[in-house]
Every structure is written in C-alpha cells, then in structure tokens.
Amino acid sequence: MSSDPPPTRPVFLPGAAADVPAEPTDHCLMVADGKLLVRPDGDFPRVADVPGRATEPDLVPLGTLDGVPVWAVAWETDDATLGRWLGWRELASGLTEPLAALAGRALQVVTWRRSHRYCGACTAELADVPGEHARRCPDCQLYVPMQLSPAVLVAIRRPGPPGAPEQLLLVRHSYGSTEVWALVAGFVEAGETLEQAVHREVAEEVGLRVDRLVYFGSQPWAMSGPSVVLAGFTAYCPDPMSEPVVDGRELTQARWFPLDALPEALPPTYSISRWLVESVRVPATT
Structure with missing residues (x-):
C-alpha cells in the first residue's frame, strides 16, 4: 500500500541583498497604488513580464522563493492590460503562506521607498544602503531604516x-x-512592551483586567498598513461576572460567546486573529 507524499509548501527566505543580477525568469512583484499585479495564469509576474524590462536599479530585492530570486518594482498605474491588480486582502484570501507574506513584503518595501525619498533632517535626497532595506543621507549621514509598526491582539x-x-x-x-x-487589538506605543500594550488596550477598549498572558505568534498584516506586524496573545479574565464596556470610539459592540457557539462572522481564515480564535474554539456538540 502506498500513499502520496504530503504537498510541500513554498519556502520564502527574506533578503535585501542583490547577490546576483536579475534574470528574466526571476519572480518580480509589480506594485501600483497599493495593489499587486497577478498574471492571467494566477501567478506572480516574472522579470521578463515587466514592460520595457525594468532596469537593474528599479528592481528591489525581496529574497528568494524556492531558491529563485524575488524582486519588487514600483509601477505608476494599475494598467489593466497587464493582468489583474489586486489588493492585499484579495490576494491573501487566495494565497497560502508564505506567498501572502511575500505579497505583503512587496507592498511594504515599495511603499516605504516611495515615502522615504528625502532626508527629514536636511531634505537631501536619500541613497540606498547596499544589502539593506534602508537609506542614508549623503549630506548629514542620517540613517533611515525601514521601520515596522507593531500591534497586538488578544483572545x-x-x-x-x-x-x-x-x-x-x-x-x-x-x-x-x-x-x-x-x-481586541491595537498599536504598541513608544516605551511599551508588547505585554503592556495588551493590558492597556484591553483596559481602554473594553474596561477589563486580564492575566495569564501567553504569546501565541505573529503575522505581517498589510491590510492595516504596509508596515504593520501583529503579535497575538491569549489571556484570561478571572472574574466570571466581568462585562465589557466598549469605548464608543473604536468599538461598537463587545460580547462573551461560549467557545462551542461562536458566531459565523469571524475574521478571515488567513489571519492570525482567526488562528487565535480557532486555537481556543471548542467543537459544538450535535
């Protein structure tokens, strides 16, 4: 009796160094207006698909996918003649990991480069730092790394x-x-640990105190912005009588649901929010 081996998932290794010149068969994620191009066959474009064959300085290294270099390139408009231009939400809903993370990384890198062209101290045009997703001012030497915006969410x-x-x-x-x-979720403030951010957000948004905080995992989350990374936690509210009080600004409702009777309108299956929910869900009895 034989069985087929389990399918292997692609291996994406992030990187910022252009160790070898781009080849026509390399992957190339084209980004325009916060959207990415998908070829008619559903795959990401290759370098050969880029109209006019983008010159080497236009191609930004993202890493490798199954050993094949991956590049990103900014495009001026989402030209429909090239294929389908999809936002990250649409892409992520149909992609497996790590392809969704790769798409988010392309959006993050291209958006950051577009918004960080000039020095914030002396206004000189910034120069790329070889081997890094960072820029440096040639005049005042200000170092500008690509920054992330950490956020927390908690079950x-x-x-x-x-x-x-x-x-x-x-x-x-x-x-x-x-x-x-x-x-419950929110951004981490300057000077906070991730754990402190969880306690603050829970207190601010629903007026509760929690304990038994346990780290669950993380996920780049381009839907909330191209530089956002989510850190998920589980926590416990020890008082069975504690009821949430919504802040009235960010939240409109907050309710306790039995773990065997959760609502259908839950976060998408490709999100760490849904992964957290599923990690604590109790199967409903029939």
Whole structure:
C-alpha cells in the first residue's frame, strides 16, 4: 500500500541583498497604488513580464522563493492590460503562506521607498544602503531604516457557567469590516512592551483586567498598513461576572460567546486573529 507524499509548501527566505543580477525568469512583484499585479495564469509576474524590462536599479530585492530570486518594482498605474491588480486582502484570501507574506513584503518595501525619498533632517535626497532595506543621507549621514509598526491582539477567555464551556470575548469595530466579530487589538506605543500594550488596550477598549498572558505568534498584516506586524496573545479574565464596556470610539459592540457557539462572522481564515480564535474554539456538540 502506498500513499502520496504530503504537498510541500513554498519556502520564502527574506533578503535585501542583490547577490546576483536579475534574470528574466526571476519572480518580480509589480506594485501600483497599493495593489499587486497577478498574471492571467494566477501567478506572480516574472522579470521578463515587466514592460520595457525594468532596469537593474528599479528592481528591489525581496529574497528568494524556492531558491529563485524575488524582486519588487514600483509601477505608476494599475494598467489593466497587464493582468489583474489586486489588493492585499484579495490576494491573501487566495494565497497560502508564505506567498501572502511575500505579497505583503512587496507592498511594504515599495511603499516605504516611495515615502522615504528625502532626508527629514536636511531634505537631501536619500541613497540606498547596499544589502539593506534602508537609506542614508549623503549630506548629514542620517540613517533611515525601514521601520515596522507593531500591534497586538488578544483572545480573552473567562469561565463559563457551571458545567458549560469557557467564553471568548469578541468585539465589533466602528471601522473596516464592521460586521465581523474580531479580537481586541491595537498599536504598541513608544516605551511599551508588547505585554503592556495588551493590558492597556484591553483596559481602554473594553474596561477589563486580564492575566495569564501567553504569546501565541505573529503575522505581517498589510491590510492595516504596509508596515504593520501583529503579535497575538491569549489571556484570561478571572472574574466570571466581568462585562465589557466598549469605548464608543473604536468599538461598537463587545460580547462573551461560549467557545462551542461562536458566531459565523469571524475574521478571515488567513489571519492570525482567526488562528487565535480557532486555537481556543471548542467543537459544538450535535
């Protein structure tokens, strides 16, 4: 009796160094107006697909995908004659990891380069730092690395009624996908640890105190901005009688749901928010 081997997933290794010149068969992610180009066959373009064959300085190294170099290039307009231009949400919903992360990285790098062309101290035009996604001012030597914006999100549980499953706190936001039941989340402020940010966001958004904070994992999240990286946690609300009080600004609703009866309108399956929910979900009994 034989069985087919499990399918292998692509291996993406991030990198910023252009160790070898670009080849026509290398991957090349074209970015225009916050969207990426997808060929008619559903694949990312190759260097040979770039109209006019972008010159070497136009190509920005992103790393390698299964050993093949990956480049990014900024395009002026989302020309429909070249293929389909999709936002990261559409791309990520149809891509497996690490391809979704690769698409987010291309958006991040190209957007950062476009918005960091001049020195913020002396206004001189910045120069690329070889081997890094960073720039340096040739006049005053200001070093400008590509910066990330860390954010946290947390799956909060509390005890259920006697004999019943625990409950999970889910919220609805006043912006974005307002119909989705999501997790408490927010950006990390200067001087905060990730854990301190979780406690602050929970207190500010729903007025609760939590403990037993455990790190879950992280995910680049281009949907909230090209430089955002999410750090997920689980936490516990020890008081079974604690009820959330929404801040009225970012949140419109907050409710406790039994872990065996969660709502259908949950975050998308490709998100760390959904991964957190599924990690604590209890299968419903029939």
